[in-house]
Amino acid sequence: MRNREVANILLKIADMLQIKGDNPYKIRAYRTAAESIYHLDEDIAILYEKGRVREIPGIGDAVAGKIGEILKTGSCEYYDRLSKEFPAGLLDMLVVPGLGHKSVKLIYDNLGIDNLDDLLLACQRGEIRNVPGLGVRSEENIIKGIAEIKQRSNKTGLGIALPVARDFLFYLLQSPLINKVAIVGSIRRGKEMVSDIDILVASDAPAALYDFIKDFPAIIQIEQVEPDLIRGELGSGIEFEVIMVTPSDYFHSLVWTTGSKEHRERLFAGIDRQDFKDLQSETEVYTRLGLDYIAPELRENRGEIEAADAGNLPKLINFPDIRGDLHVHSNWSDGVERIEDLATAARSLGYEYIAITDHSKSLTISGGLSEERLQAQGKVIDALNAQAPDGFCILKGIEVDILKNGELDFPDRVLKELDIVVASVHSNFKLDADQQTERIVEAAKNEYVDIIGHLTGRLLSRRSGYEIDVDKIIDTCACYHTALEINAYPDRLDIDEHIARKAKDYGVKVAINSDAHHRNELKLMAYGVTTARRGWLEAGDVLNTLSPAELLKALGKGADTQD
């Protein structure tokens, strides 16, 4: 699939056009086209061969031509020309929070700065404050922002690394020299941010593998570090390691390379690993250690070894336990799909229900619903439910904005008519911890609020969450029977595993939701399930493992469903 690469080039064109100060609608057209390609079900190269690229929404003659060039040559003339005008480092500078296209251009024009390192230096020397329109605060914020970026650097989100790792795995599976292969390391443990892709290979002929591996198309650099270790970098900028072992060493190596370091060091302390040859499964490794099998997501030395010893490990939630999705956007607000198409996609995942939770009126940029539009949407949903042949249930919901003062964007009179109310913060991220906490506490207390959406507001690739007192909010949720969301969107995974585990301890239910804006994003649920597993959650801790009728009963809605 070249879709990601093609979309990325279009996004870079959009960024460079924006730095240039080009027509905003043209810029948006490139972004829309990129988004469409990113969400395609099919390989863009195949669509192009069939002459069907123009059928993709948001792609006209101009962009279609550029896509053709990119597929043939890896780039396009228009992109190359813009790249000469605007150094690549300018696009890196856009990642600094608060620094947009205009400011980047201003700094470039005035000081000739075209990369993050020089930008930091200029801030430290107090040069940025002399750029017209920028001041001392800008300097401080840039320094702070770059520090945050550096902290994240060399880490990649699981949502990016896992698909790349799977592509690599499928490639390796084609080799007859490879006996067994697995993704290991932090990706296998489901960590939200990972530093590299680790792959374990069992082979009788490890020396012959290099020639096969080096031909994996995504590899841009590769090196045989040791006879049993190949290291390199993939085109997406992610480093990888392929660790090679003999088939008889495979299963204990699987435990060893999956880690974590702390987990394996405790497991094998004072034990000769030579005793673990010729095993048939990973479970057997743990059995020989006198322990119950420990799922990879738990292997962080956070009590799992003691629990396995005592037979007390949780029975972790699995994807098939999920029976519905309680946070989905349709084209009534900023989603792109019709409600009926989302329902069809949800059915194909084996769900029994989805809640349509579009934005509320204050979020104007996202086409937030007015009270009238919400009611109209409810009638459409009623009609769709009435036609449903199989009892699949579309729940009427809203993602209601929590306003600055803790009030909700709709009055109780409106909320009480809905099946699912998700309340979320989308504004005023910089309130102090007391105000921010109080604001969310007020929302959690509302008797019609069922779930607090993406509690901390963090975006893993861009910003840390807002200041809140998590304990106080969890306490409130426990008292008022309000659930917390694990937002499965890979850049959010909010709440994280630590808060999820704490919620469980307090008896607060968790809802794992995709927050999908496109039918393909419903599948992102899997990342949320991984986070839930890392938080030791069982099916019984999760709201959307209930049937529609049980769910509505649990939420005190009492309305009849078609279940």
Added chain:
DNA sequence: GCCGTTTTCGGCCCGACTGTTTTCAGTCG
């Protein structure tokens, strides 16, 4: 640059906050 069409051109998402300024431009969601 894309889209729709009773239009092959005119419209295409808005409003609050921040930081720099004294009335506004840039950024963000």
